[in-house]
Amino acid sequence: MPVLTVGECRILYDLKRSEVATRARLTVTPERVEVVVPTSATDAEVEAMLHRRRGWLVEQTRQMVERTAKTNSVRRFVTGAKVPYRGRLMRLRVEPTDGTLVEVSYRNGFIIGCPHSASEASRDDLIESALRLWLRKRLRQDVVEMVRRHGEPNDLKPKRIEVKDQKHIWGSCGRDRVVNLNWHLIFSPKTVLEYAVVHELCHLRHRNHDKAFWHLVGSILPDWESRKAWLDSNEHFLNLRRVEPE
Known part of the structure; x- marks a missing residue:
């Protein structure tokens, strides 16, 4: 190189x-x-x-x-570790279970049910995979609800919604009217995710970032500028990086 x-x-x-x-x-x-x-x-x-x-x-x-x-880094997915969620770092609590799959729930923090049968070597990988899947599903639920709330009343109806692992953008809206959202937005406050969703919905009507586009965004979210500012300033927070123990 x-x-x-x-x-x-x-x-x-x-x-x-x-x-x-x-x-x-x-x-x-x-x-x-x-x-x-x-x-x-x-x-x-x-x-x-x-x-x-x-x-x-x-x-x-x-x-x-x-x-x-x-960026937010986790060495081990064990009780006491913290992962980002909706703009805050939330604590994990890992509990042994008799099941065969890792189960994830949320009550003022993440509760991870990990099978007794999981080997020590595989436990972190299994928990990380289950947690990421849970976060992606939760993001999709949030996005669907936001599209229903803001899209339908404003006649901004996407063909479908895709949740993706996009490297350098938070969202996109193609000419095929498919709205794509970066799943890492689940790490941002819900109001910031709402801004990202509305931003892409408005591209269904205005392809460019012209005055008409921002006027439409503002008609839906009058405080969009503060939400955008958080997103622009906190890119480092919107990640979950696994760091191997030294």
Whole structure:
């Protein structure tokens, strides 16, 4: 993997050549730095472009490291561990059961019923999988209710709703009138999820973020700006990262 060296900073990046790209594109994510260039770009042109953008790349990489460090991490899914849910960190309580499946319920915190028969080595994986499935199902229930509450009265009716694991967007609305929502929104306050749902519903009528679009959003949620501000400022909270014990 090629490396860009700026002072003492070494940035590893993936270089991809694209037949459809008309100009260079740089993307910085927690996992990698991706550089996409037209197939016609020479090595010298790529190096010159990276040199021009070196300051931006260093700053973006630094910010990404800081954000990753702030994400919610869990080493073990045991009693006392905390996971994000609707804008707060909620405590887990793990209880042994005689069943064969991990059961998840919520009463002022998550109650996890874990089978006696589960091995110590597999217990964390089983609990994590069951918890993530429960969270996705709860998000879908919330979204369906919000679409009914806000979509139907405003004649904003999607063809269907999809809950997805989207890496870098909170939602989308295609021309096929399918509304997609990132399941990580279950970690945000319910009011913020409501904003994300209304945002995508309004795209059923207005494809762009023009004045008419924001006027429609505001007619449904007058305080949409504060909800959007929370989402913009708390991206690091909307994640659940498994960290292996050292």
